[in-house]
Amino acid sequence: MGRRGVVASALSSVIILGAIFAIFWFAPGGPTVRYFFFNPHLMWQAFVGDPHQGLLSVGKGLVTNLWMFTLSEVLVLILGLLIAWVRLSQSPVLFPFRVLATMYTDVFRGVPVLLVMYMVGFGLPELNLGFISNQSPAVYGCAVLTISYSAYVAEVYRAGVLSVPHGQLLAARSVGLTHTATMRRVILPQAVRTVIPPLLNDFVSLQKDTALVSVLGAIEATRAAQIYGDTVFNFSGYTVAAVLFLLLTIPMTRFTDHLIAHDRNRRLAGT
Amino acid sequence: MTEVVLELAGVVKRFDENEVLRGVSITLHRHEVVCLIGASGSGKSTLLRCANLLETIDAGTISFLGQSLQDPRIDPDLVRHHIGMVFQSFNLFPHLSVLNNILIGPVYSLKRRRAEVREEALALLERIGLRDRADDYPDRLSGGQQQRVAIARSLAMRPTLLLLDEVTSALDPTLVGEVLDLLTDLAHQGTTMLIATHEMNFARDVANQVVYLDSGVLVEQGSPEEIFDHPKHQSTRNFLERVR
Numbered sequence: 200m201g202r203r204g205v206v207a208s209a210l211s212s213v214i215i216l217g218a219i220f221a222i223f224w225f226a227p228g229g230p231t232v233r234y235f236f237f238n239p240h241l242m243w244q245a246f247v248g249d250p251h252q253g254l255l256s257v258g259k260g261l262v263t264n265l266w267m268f269t270l271s272e273v274l275v276l277i278l279g280l281l282i283a284w285v286r287l288s289q290s291p292v293l294f295p296f297r298v299l300a301t302m303y304t305d306v307f308r309g310v311p312v313l314l315v316m317y318m319v320g321f322g323l324p325e326l327n328l329g330f331i332s333n334q335s336p337a338v339y340g341c342a343v344l345t346i347s348y349s350a351y352v353a354e355v356y357r358a359g360v361l362s363v364p365h366g367q368l369l370a371a372r373s374v375g376l377t378h379t380a381t382m383r384r385v386i387l388p389q390a391v392r393t394v395i396p397p398l399l400n401d402f403v404s405l406q407k408d409t410a411l412v413s414v415l416g417a418i419e420a421t422r423a424a425q426i427y428g429d430t431v432f433n434f435s436g437y438t439v440a441a442v443l444f445l446l447l448t449i450p451m452t453r454f455t456d457h458l459i460a461h462d463r464n465r466r467l468a469g470t
Numbered sequence: 471m472t473e474v475v476l477e478l479a480g481v482v483k484r485f486d487e488n489e490v491l492r493g494v495s496i497t498l499h500r501h502e503v504v505c506l507i508g509a510s511g512s513g514k515s516t517l518l519r520c521a522n523l524l525e526t527i528d529a530g531t532i533s534f535l536g537q538s539l540q541d542p543r544i545d546p547d548l549v550r551h552h553i554g555m556v557f558q559s560f561n562l563f564p565h566l567s568v569l570n571n572i573l574i575g576p577v578y579s580l581k582r583r584r585a586e587v588r589e590e591a592l593a594l595l596e597r598i599g600l601r602d603r604a605d606d607y608p609d610r611l612s613g614g615q616q617q618r619v620a621i622a623r624s625l626a627m628r629p630t631l632l633l634l635d636e637v638t639s640a641l642d643p644t645l646v647g648e649v650l651d652l653l654t655d656l657a658h659q660g661t662t663m664l665i666a667t668h669e670m671n672f673a674r675d676v677a678n679q680v681v682y683l684d685s686g687v688l689v690e691q692g693s694p695e696e697i698f699d700h701p702k703h704q705s706t707r708n709f710l711e712r713v714r
């Protein structure tokens with residue numbers, strides 16, 4: 200970008216951002232919106248909470264989201280790999296498992312996470328099955344996220360493996376590598392590069408979807424903001440929750456874009 | 471004559487209804503070079519893949535050093551320790567350096583010590599004139615260089631038999647020579663090879679036997695003089711007419 204380019208892009212940014220800000224600031228309902236959504240005092244109060252008024256901290260709520268997605272992501276990586284491995288297997292003995300794995304990925308990519316949340320969160324406790332029926336909403340939430348997202352991630356893994364040209368497999372087998380060694384030394388190292396960006400994308404949506412456990416009554420950031428809003432009749436708590444989610448996801452989305460651009464440049468430069 | 475390395479007897483291969491090899495019999499002795507010629511789709515690649523068990527056959531037998539490869543007790547991975555294969559599209563491993571491409575077989579199939587094989591691999595690279603490219607990645611090399619590395623990767627396993635599938639077809643015409651020269655060297659050193667090729671002059675120079683395949687049928691086989699100068703069958707003549 201030359202000097203003129205820099206000036207032009209700076210100018211257009213100022214104009215566009217200024218216009219958006221002006222609409223927001225001068226709209227007839229502007230002051231009302233600012234009061235209900237962007238009240239600095241109330242935003243701070245929502246963030247830290249106030250036990251005397253029965254107000255839960257949105258910030259503390261976020262800790263629940265944090266451990267939920269960390270745990271789910273680890274489980275998703277493992278379960279997704281298992282399902283992908285079954286779907287990619289060739290052995291006739293595993294045929295029924297392949298059918299099950301295919302059904303699994305079809306079903307859980309098709310049913311909205313929110314519905315699975317209701318079914319698991321309200322269904323399992325009704326079973327009266329001891330351990331299975333006694334868990335906290337957050338634990339059911341993790342189970343649901345793991346179940347749903349494993350279906351997506353399994354397909355991401357599978358696509359990654361299938362993206363490696365067949366000639367690589369033939370060449371690896373021709374130097375005497377076993378099926379396992381071929382996977383480990385040749386196919387997977389190449390698949391990983393294709394898999395990481397879509398995997399991180401799925402993780403960003405998983406992080407956001409931790410908000411869905413609020414429907415089961417788990418106290419996480421969104422639910423704390425809702426309670427705050429119902430008590431104080433002000434939505435600034437939602438803004439706080441939104442900002443906190445952004446702080447969590449933006450590093451991940453930026454990093455994903457960086458990896459994609461890096462890979463693209465490599466491909467354009469190489470071969 | 472010397473020991474029989476590879477013997478195909480009445481080999482039949484089908485893909486669903488499509489019969490791709492129809493009772494092919496070929497015998498290959500140690501230090502012999504056999505060239506497979508035939509139109510596109512005649513079954514050359516399929517035959518080579520059957521020979522190292524990348525494909526299973528539907529009838530007939532293939533034996534290697536007198537041992538039937540259809541014996542269920544045979545471990546295909548072990549058979550492939552002794553039968554190398556080089557492909558039209560090189561198929562080098564793009565995530566590994568040139569040196570590691572060559573080491574992967576000896577280290578992970580033969581379980582030999584990396585330090586020990588390294589010297590051999592470097593000597594191989596020396597021999598193909600690419601000693602200084604050992605640490606480069608394949609996408610930095612020209613097609614001809616990549617194919618030479620692919621040949622070295624097979625040789626590092628010290629195979630008894632080398633299968634080569636149109637290894638110059640994907641190359642720029644200016645790069646064909648360097649690869650054919652290497653193969654000619656190998657032939658002179660007594661490497662046993664089964665080569666599918668469209669390079670008729672090369673076949674005439676190096677082959678002990680030439681085999682002409684047409685739609686999966688072995689139409690004619692013999693010395694290069696017999697096949698190229700005095701073909702007996704009309705379809706062989708037509709084919710040679712077309713490729714000249």
Ligand SMILES: Nc1ncnc2c1ncn2[C@@H]1O[C@H](COP(=O)(O)OP(=O)(O)OP(=O)(O)O)[C@@H](O)[C@H]1O
Pocket residue numbers: 485488490508509510511512513514515516517636
């Ligand atoms: N995996 C496969 N599945 C189904 N059909 C196949 C498969 N591989 C090869 N064929 C068919 O087998 C026939 C012979 O193919 P093959 O690749 O062996 O021919 P070829 O002589 O090597 O040809 P070319 O000179 O184009 O490489 C073709 O009709 C092809 O379509």
Ligand SMILES: [Mg+2]
Pocket residue numbers: 514515516635636
């Ligand atoms: Mg072929």
